[in-house]
Amino acid sequence: MSNPSDLKYTESHEWVRIDGETATIGITAHAAASLSDLVFLELPDVGDTVSSGDSFGEIESVKAVSDLKSPVNGEVTGSNHALEDDLKVINADPYGDGWLIKVTTSEIPGGLMDVSAYEQHVAAEA
Amino acid sequence: MSTAEVTRNVNTPACPADSADKASLPLTIFEKSSPGRHGVATPSTDVPDVDPASVLPKSAVRAEVAELPEVGELDVQRHYTHLSTLNFSIANAFYPLGSCTMKYNPLVNEKVCALPGFAALHPMQTDDQAQGMLELYWRLEHLLCEVSGLDAVSIHPTAGAHGELTALMVMRKYLDDHGQAERKVILIPDSAHGTNPASCTMAGFTTRELKSDARGRVDMEALDNVLGADVAGLMITNPSTLGLFEPNIKRICDKIHEVGGLVYMDGANMNAILGRTRPGDFGVDVMHFNLHKTFSQPHGGGGPGAGPIAVTEALAPYLPVPKVEKDGDRFRIVRCSEKSIGTTRGFLGNSGVVVRAYSYIRSLGERGLLRVSENAVLNANYLRIKLQDSYRVWVNETCMHEFVATAKGLPNDIKATDIAKRLIDYGIHPPTIYFPLIVPEALMIEPTETESKETLDKFVAAMKAIRAECDTAPETLKHAPHSRSIGRPDEVKAVKEPRITYEGDNKSR
Numbered sequence: 001m002s003n004p005s006d007l008k009y010t011e012s013h014e015w016v017r018i019d020g021e022t023a024t025i026g027i028t029a030h031a032a033a034s035l036s037d038l039v040f041l042e043l044p045d046v047g048d049t050v051s052s053g054d055s056f057g058e059i060e061s062v063k064a065v066s067d068l069k070s071p072v073n074g075e076v077t078g079s080n081h082a083l084e085d086d087l088k089v090i091n092a093d094p095y096g097d098g099w100l101i102k103v104t105t106s107e108i109p110g111g112l113m114d115v116s117a118y119e120q121h122v123a124a125e126a
Numbered sequence: 127m128s129t130a131e132v133t134r135n136v137n138t139p140a141c142p143a144d145s146a147d148k149a150s151l152p153l154t155i156f157e158k159s160s161p162g163r164h165g166v167a168t169p170s171t172d173v174p175d176v177d178p179a180s181v182l183p184k185s186a187v188r189a190e191v192a193e194l195p196e197v198g199e200l201d202v203q204r205h206y207t208h209l210s211t212l213n214f215s216i217a218n219a220f221y222p223l224g225s226c227t228m229k230y231n232p233l234v235n236e237k238v239c240a241l242p243g244f245a246a247l248h249p250m251q252t253d254d255q256a257q258g259m260l261e262l263y264w265r266l267e268h269l270l271c272e273v274s275g276l277d278a279v280s281i282h283p284t285a286g287a288h289g290e291l292t293a294l295m296v297m298r299k300y301l302d303d304h305g306q307a308e309r310k311v312i313l314i315p316d317s318a319h320g321t322n323p324a325s326c327t328m329a330g331f332t333t334r335e336l337k338s339d340a341r342g343r344v345d346m347e348a349l350d351n352v353l354g355a356d357v358a359g360l361m362i363t364n365p366s367t368l369g370l371f372e373p374n375i376k377r378i379c380d381k382i383h384e385v386g387g388l389v390y391m392d393g394a395n396m397n398a399i400l401g402r403t404r405p406g407d408f409g410v411d412v413m414h415f416n417l418h419k420t421f422s423q424p425h426g427g428g429g430p431g432a433g434p435i436a437v438t439e440a441l442a443p444y445l446p447v448p449k450v451e452k453d454g455d456r457f458r459i460v461r462c463s464e465k466s467i468g469t470t471r472g473f474l475g476n477s478g479v480v481v482r483a484y485s486y487i488r489s490l491g492e493r494g495l496l497r498v499s500e501n502a503v504l505n506a507n508y509l510r511i512k513l514q515d516s517y518r519v520w521v522n523e524t525c526m527h528e529f530v531a532t533a534k535g536l537p538n539d540i541k542a543t544d545i546a547k548r549l550i551d552y553g554i555h556p557p558t559i560y561f562p563l564i565v566p567e568a569l570m571i572e573p574t575e576t577e578s579k580e581t582l583d584k585f586v587a588a589m590k591a592i593r594a595e596c597d598t599a600p601e602t603l604k605h606a607p608h609s610r611s612i613g614r615p616d617e618v619k620a621v622k623e624p625r626i627t628y629e630g631d632n633k634s635r
Contacts, residue, residue, distance in 0.1 A: 034566065039621040062617040063560040065320065125566070 003028060004095050008071065008108070009118035015095065016071040018108060023072045026099045027059070027090065030122050035061035038087035043068075043100060048076045052109045056101065059090075068100065071112055078102030151611045152212070155195045155205050156628055165199040212611075214555055215424075220581050222509075224528045224558035224570025225319070225367060226426065227397050227419035234489055235422060235482040244481050249473040253458045259481075260457035263450040263474060266484045270436055273396075273495075274413055275406025278442035280449060281434045284475045286394060287321040289414030289433025290361075294329035295467045296437060296444040297388050297412060301358055303444075303465065306386065309358035313382075315344055317367045317562045319392060331358055338564060342368040342521040344378055353381060359388035364405070365395045367562040367570070368521055369506065369528035379409025388412060388441075396420040397574070398503055398527035401496040405436075412437045421483035430476035432483065446470050501575035502527040505582060509573055512586040516593040520565045528572035530565050536593075538600035542567040545592055547614065550607035552588040 007015045013031035017024040032038075040060035050056040050070040057068040079101050083089055090098040113121060179187050197205070215221070221228040239245065243258050253260060267279040283289040294312070301309050312326045315336045323333045334352050339345040344362070360382045364372045372378065379389045391405045391413035397420045405413050417432035418425040425431060437445065443465040451460050459474070474480075490498065503526055510519055510529045517531040533542040546556030546569070558570040573582060595603055607613050 037618045039618050062621070064563050066563075 003030075003115050003118060005115045007095070008112035008114065009121075010069060010071045010112060011121060012067075012069045013122075014069060014071055016112065018105075021104050021106060022077070023074065023103045023105045023108075024078075024099050025056075025071060025101050025103065026094055027068070028118070029094045031066075032091045032094045032098070035059065035063060035066065037062045038090060040065075041084050041087060041090075041100075043079045043081060043084070044076050046076050046079055050074060050076060050101070050103055070103070072103055072105040072109060073107070074103035074105035076101050077104050152205070152208055154628060155197060155202070156193075158197055158201055158205060159195040161196055163196045163198055163201075165197065165202060215426075219553050219555065220573075220577060220585055221555040222557050222571050222573050222585065223426075223555060224369075224530070224572040225394060225561070226558065227394075227416070227527075227572060227574055228426065228555075229397070229419075229422055229574035230576035231422045231424050231482075232486065232489065235485040238485040239478050239481045244477070247477070253456075257457055259477060260450045260459065262481060262484050264452055264457055266480060266487075267434075267450070269484070269487050270415060270434055273400065273404065274393075274410075274415070274436040275404025276410070276413070276436040277406075277439040278445060279434055279436045280445040281432065281480055282446045282449070282469075282471050282475050283414065283433040283435060284471055285429065285431045286392075286414060286416040286419075286433045287325055288470070289416075289435050290321055290325035290390075290392065291328055292433075292446055292467070292470050293390055293412045293414055293435045293437070294325055294331065295470070296435070296441055296446075297359055297390065298329055298331070299444045299465070299467050300388070300441050306358070309356060309387070311354075311356045312358055312390075313349075313352055313360045313387075315362060315366070316564050317342065318361065318363055319367060319394060322361050322363075322392060326361065336360075338366075338368075341523070342366060342370050342564075343372055344374060346374060346377070349378065349381060353385045355385065357382070357385050357387040359390055359411075361390045361392060363392040363394060365398045365526040367395075368530050368565070369395075369398075369525040369570075369572075370521060370523075371399070371526055375408045383409065394419060395527060398499055400499040401492065402499050406438070412441055417479055417483040421486045423479050423482050430479055432476050432479040448474060450474070498575050499527075502573075505573040505575060505577060506571070508579075508582055509571060509586065512582075513571075513589055516590050517569065520568070527574070528570060530562065531569045531571065532565055533567040533569060536596050538596060540596045540600060540603055542569050544603040544606065545569060545589075548592050548595065548603050548606040549588060551609045552591070554585060554588055 003009070007017050009015050009028065013028045015026050015028050038059060038061050041057070043057045044050065050073065052070055052073050054070060055067040056070045059066050059068055080099055083098065083100070092098070216228050216230055247256055247259055263281055267281060270279045271277060280292070283292045301307065310332055311334050312331045313336050314322050314326070314333050315338060317338050326333045336352060337345045337348040343366070360378065362372065362378070364375055366372060382389050388411040389409055391410040393405070393413045393415045396415060400420065412435060414433045414435045417423060417434060423431065435445070443463070444467055447463050447466045447469055448459045448461045450457055487495065506525050506527050506529055510522070510525055513531065514522055517533070518535060520530045520532050533540060533545055542559040546559050549556045557572070560568055561570055562568060573585070592603065602608070605613070
């Protein structure tokens, strides 16, 4: 699955789509494929605040439990709790229906990668 | 070498190869029930019947007769004997499960443990009636002090993670007692066992991840960047979960001490350094042992285990109670201690495990323990060298008691799971897979010191045969195992909808 070029990426394999003051956050296709079959997802609720680099939830697969790390600071305005009942959506459509949270944010932190830098990062980790 | 050949060579009594009949799923004991069948014939009672409802509270009396299986003694015997043949243990075959130290458990330990003075002892008996057991605890504490290079031991905790939690509570209390309540951060390398951050959180700390460098060691620059006045300590596994000794361990401990923190060592991998080096000598303040790994116990079913902790003199007053003390030539249980964190487990923990560990240490002696670590390291390196051309070893340098290879990059999209499942067909327990998390498609292999060269060679042959199958028969691997009644259970469903109770007729499957 190709990674969209209009997104920013983190070293810990989250993506963020910035649209005005709204940031939509999910995990990359690479992350979803590496985790394989997902069994559990914990997301924050609307109104919670998230901080760049800190955990905003966790995701568990048959292999491992991983923290979800926020790429931005801000307040949660949307949380895709529907995924908790159908985690396969994250594997099937990580950049679309598999989004995790939406956050209002006023600034974009430095250090996020564009798609080519992210793909180099994935290749370097191998 | 063909599967059949390997399977035949590996000395397993119940390991059908690809072509053999699969073992069928056993019926539950309930499904073997036949109305009116009994195991024993009891004589008719010669005392008057009592109606339970007349002597018991209403809540304790059943409204309906309990549904129990009605089977003969032979049915019961066959049922459970059959179930035991479906189990896999070190007594069946090779069990290279990384980080678990599945070594052979010498039978002398069982014999000692079964002595009536130990086995029949009741935890409520008085100190006077339990002098032998108390002396054994006291002696084992001193042996563990010697092995760890630390000053005091508590045998209280009953598992590795329980040891972690207890030790972190001791650290917390020590820091609070010394006006350091604001220190809340524990540094944990990214290769750590998952229990480490969990224990920290339970003990009221927060965790900060420490990056490994390209060689799987603590990145010293990254360490400098996370040190500060809020650091309560470091929790480090040495040798690490990559099976690598941390060469900078002394410098790392010094740096933590310089900022006022304590160093905790996860002793899960003590088997590699037993008698060679001592954590207390390289700067560790507190550690736990897994008696059931390092000092041989049957384990792998969730218990019983023991996770004693060893600490420096400064931390000793905070150890849990009850503990055994020597008073003249008598031994007694001390139940209160002014600064102790209190009790984290009833009585004195799992005493059977403690007796076995003592028996193991005393029967091997100092030289024997040295040979344990020597052979554990030798065996792991032998396998690493033999397999390095077939599987990529993640950090391919001299390892300790285990090493981590990766299935990443194997042809035909073969995963670590496929290799592991296929090993079952070869009559070998799979290694640990997908751990440590910093290695993709990890295969973590720990042979232990108790395996012979012949067994190791058979494992190498099986792994090489499977590597060849990656090219020649990938579909065989992707659907392995082919020789078992259950091959690839739906793990997601098993987690999400576990059915762990018998629900009556026709509902148990």
